[in-house]
Amino acid sequence: MQFIYNKIFLKHEESKHPECPERLAYFNKDLKETKLENGEKYLNLVYNKGHIKLIEEHSKKELHLDEDTYANKYSYEAACCAAAASILAAKENNFALVRPPGHHATANKAMGFCLFNNIAIAVQNLVNRGKKVLIVDFDGHHGNGTQDIFYNSDKVLYLSTHQYPAYPGTGWLEEFGEGKGKGFTINIPMPPYTGDDSFLEILNELIPIVKKQFDPDVVAASAGFDAHHSDPLLQLNLTTNTFYETGRLLTKNFKNIFACLEGGYNLDFLHKNILDLVNGINKKPPQFPEQTTTSDIDVKNDFNIRIKLLKENLRNYWKL
Ligand SMILES: [Zn+2]
Numbered sequence: 001m002q003f004i005y006n007k008i009f010l011k012h013e014e015s016k017h018p019e020c021p022e023r024l025a026y027f028n029k030d031l032k033e034t035k036l037e038n039g040e041k042y043l044n045l046v047y048n049k050g051h052i053k054l055i056e057e058h059s060k061k062e063l064h065l066d067e068d069t070y071a072n073k074y075s076y077e078a079a080c081c082a083a084a085a086s087i088l089a090a091k092e093n094n095f096a097l098v099r100p101p102g103h104h105a106t107a108n109k110a111m112g113f114c115l116f117n118n119i120a121i122a123v124q125n126l127v128n129r130g131k132k133v134l135i136v137d138f139d140g141h142h143g144n145g146t147q148d149i150f151y152n153s154d155k156v157l158y159l160s161t162h163q164y165p166a167y168p169g170t171g172w173l174e175e176f177g178e179g180k181g182k183g184f185t186i187n188i189p190m191p192p193y194t195g196d197d198s199f200l201e202i203l204n205e206l207i208p209i210v211k212k213q214f215d216p217d218v219v220a221a222s223a224g225f226d227a228h229h230s231d232p233l234l235q236l237n238l239t240t241n242t243f244y245e246t247g248r249l250l251t252k253n254f255k256n257i258f259a260c261l262e263g264g265y266n267l268d269f270l271h272k273n274i275l276d277l278v279n280g281i282n283k284k285p286p287q288f289p290e291q292t293t294t295s296d297i298d299v300k301n302d303f304n305i306r307i308k309l310l311k312e313n314l315r316n317y318w319k320l
Pocket of ligand 1: 139140141224226262263264
């Protein structure tokens with residue numbers, strides 16, 4: 001897995017916003033730019049014309065889409081290139097280092113720092129080519145947009161780990177999908193202060209089950225890093241080790257893996273978490289190991305109650 005990167009992703013910015021160009025500063029020093037096509041033509045995989053126009057207009061006029069989702073005059077171009085980078089990442093099993101992020105954007109609403117849903121665009125493109133896709137969304141927030149877009153699909157299994165309660169308020173255990181999509185949404189809502197131990201335990205248990213019973217052609221990682229203990233927006237307690245181990249787990253189970261950058265707002269740790277996820281996927285040693293964290297007893301108890309409920313529900317759809 002290699003990085004797909006372009007300087008256009010630095011031009012989407014607003015002063016003092018946590019989703020800032022400095023998030024990619026480390027990579028900007030070292031990485032060669034990838035030539036990207038204009039991704040505008042891919043937007044209609046998920047969006048209708050009216051919605052695309054609305055985002056373009058907001059960008060032209062530098063207007064907010066909601067309280068915390070900004071657009072400047074470069075945002076539309078950056079968002080189109082993010083879509084193109086994600087399509088390319090899926091083609092080459094690479095990591096699209098994109099901004100703005102995508103997983104909160106639904107098919108008709110830009111929100112939560114996200115304009116267009118990059119991973120959903122890339123995944124829909126794969127589905128249209130007859131592929132079955134597992135999305136593993138380990139951003140610390142629930143990817144409500146991605147869940148919503150594929151909620152009725154049995155071709156896409158959306159699996160999310162996230163803090164709950166937290167923004168955007170969705171992602172509880174009972175959200176399982178609808179119609180044909182029933183059982184193809186799996187939410188693992190973690191209490192604040194969940195540590196490496198609980199996170200890896202449930203992921204290590206579920207991934208082989210999903211591999212065996214869903215057997216995806218492609219795995220799409222919605223790669224956010226705000227579940228790290230240093231992150232200013234959330235209270236989860238994961239270390240860089242967990243992102244490394246997640247990479248290893250995915251590569252042990254699946255052949256075709258690509259990733260799109262979502263959140264992660266601590267500027268000292270973001271690049272370390274990204275690099276060690278990719279080291280895990282590439283079967284290389286970790287570069288930034290930390291002291292592993294464990295959930296304290298109250299957190300662990302709460303986590304285990306949730307997992308028990310999750311499994312009871314999951315048994316309606318999968319053999320556990
Ligand atoms: Zn996030």
